[in-house]
Amino acid sequence: MKFFSFYKHRKLFFLISATLMLIGIISLFINGVQLDIQFKGGAILKYSYTGELHADAVSDFVSKKLNRLVNAQETKDLTTGEMRVSLDLAGEYGMTAAEQNDLNTSLATQFPDNNLTSVETSLVEPFFGKQFLERSIIAVILAMLLILVYEWITFRKIGGLSAGVTALAALFHDLLVVFFTCVIARIPIGDTFVAVALSIIGYSINDTIVIFDRIRENSRRLPKEPVEMVADLSIRQSMMRSINTNAAVTISVGLIYIFAARASLESIYSFALPMLVGSISGCYSTLCIAGPLWVMWQKHKAKAPKAPASKTVATAA
């Protein structure tokens, strides 16, 4: 063997992934999931102010004080021209009058020159209605089913179902990694997360398919070689492609992260961080998870007692 065998080291890779998942699950218990106001609803507090005020400074302060997820935006009344800061507080519960009073006092002390006055308080429902969520989930499930069918058909020569299922396994792996990244980094799950998750679905699938394409090509050329050999060869041949493409994505998203962190734009780096981790995971799961899993499936199928190979594929589900 002139090159690294991904199949032989599969147990190591599975162990690494399992460890990552375990860390994720543990932090899920410790940190919990922070759902943003779009998913969970919450309270919107509006304060009028005078002079110069940075909305971010207010949101940081309120967030620390109340220990709740806060997003602040500046607003200007179109009729009176009055400046306000609007605070979105995630969480199903509102604020009691006492809490509100306490917050008002500490805001006045923290920002003495801005004359912050509470104008209005609303308790709001999630921005994403039930219908939106249901349709989105249906859309994602339907898309995955169609991907499975497509791969089943295009890769029928190399056991289409196994290619489809392992590609989806790699996809779930990457989605979980993204989700756990958000849990560990305490990034709220809101519309930004939806954007990242959708991108990672596309990225992961595109990345994995190229490996199966190479396996299909190589197994046509080398029909006598054992599956693990063909798979390892294919993975190794397209490895530089996976790494280089990933390098390009990592550079782009990494730069967004650095620029956002420098401008202390929390919203953008909470987009860039899971995206960065997700794309690296997408590259890793393609090389180290999807390929070896596919080989295991093929070997298991070969060992199975009943004979005709093409039949087994269809019943293996």
Next chain:
Amino acid sequence: MRVNKVTFWLVLAAVLLMTWTAFFGFLGIPGANKMRFGIDIRGGVDATFQPVNLDRMPTQDELESARSIIETRLDQKNILDREVTIDATNGDVIVRFPWKSDETDFNPQKAIAELGETAKLTFRDESGNILVEGKDVTKSVVEKNSQTSAYEVSLTFNDEGTTKFAEATKNNVGKKIGIYMDDTLIKAPVVEDAIYSGRASISNIGTYADANDLAQKIAAGALPFSLEARNYSTISPSLGAGALNVMVDAGMLAFAFICLLMLIYYRLPGVVACISLLLQVSGVLLALSIPQITLTLPGIAGVILSIGMGVDANVIISERISEEIKSGKTTTQAIMIGFKNAFSSVFDGNITVMIVAIILMILGSGSMLSFAYSLLAGVILNFLAGVTASHLMMRSLCQYKKLSRESFYQCLSRRIVL
């Protein structure tokens, strides 16, 4: 297609023209400078609506229908990234939506007034007495009459409405019943018969669009109150000020880095890759700016993903060409075989992602639509830029003697064989 030495320059000229258009606009085509940005990037308007002349709190159900009416109206205006939510304790509907790109023509007061137009729908007799109210209508849909094949609006009333409507039609046979949105007459059909079943249809409407418009107006008017904005104000971008600048700066620097990586690693195919990436980026920008699709953070994610896939297509092609050269093929052969081998992977990868984009486009709404649209545009461009344009340029360049040296097409990757 016949390719000669000039082909490369033609493609390059086309790419440069498109890039210029995409960034600065050309001959009235709006470029990135006229892009319409979402509320998350550019900010917009924030308005709190409340019922007018209502002496009680609106119920949860009523607020929910008010919310869906406002969402429908925003969808109709092609404003996909909005935040609409309700505050049941105060009986408010809170709406946030972005500016239009042509800010000078945009009158937020007017837009808000239109949104709140969820007016009170009434059925009145010829002397103006209110017979039935919009809240008595449970359903209002367009139907096609099987006999006349004309479009009709079919109405269903609740129990109270059925009684009232039966009374009204009995007393007004041969006369007109006016359907009013607030005080505006929207339709005055003639009563042909008394209707006791609680189901009525309005015929003689015209096209499907007219019928649909009427049906929606009646459905929207099924709320027993109209809404008025209690206050409205501009609101800063939800992603924070300067989010766009950060993305643009990072994007340009990233593009430079990626080009550098491609040039150093893949040499001549790297040059071609940079040009085709430029084509792809400007293509995606134009696909967003020409139809004035609202660009939001999920939309930007779609753009990043599709450009990533564009890089991937070029990487796959360059790797395959290099492999063929290292196996001893001539440059021309290597380009031909390399493209052929690369195409099936690029095709399968892009088609599957396209499936995802199309499904999201059909079923998604709001921010998901924004993502799906930019991704779909990017994937289609991937075939055009990553495959076709790269192929043309490469075949043209290798006809120059000085540029056909095998070493120009070899990348740094090791060739792996069994």
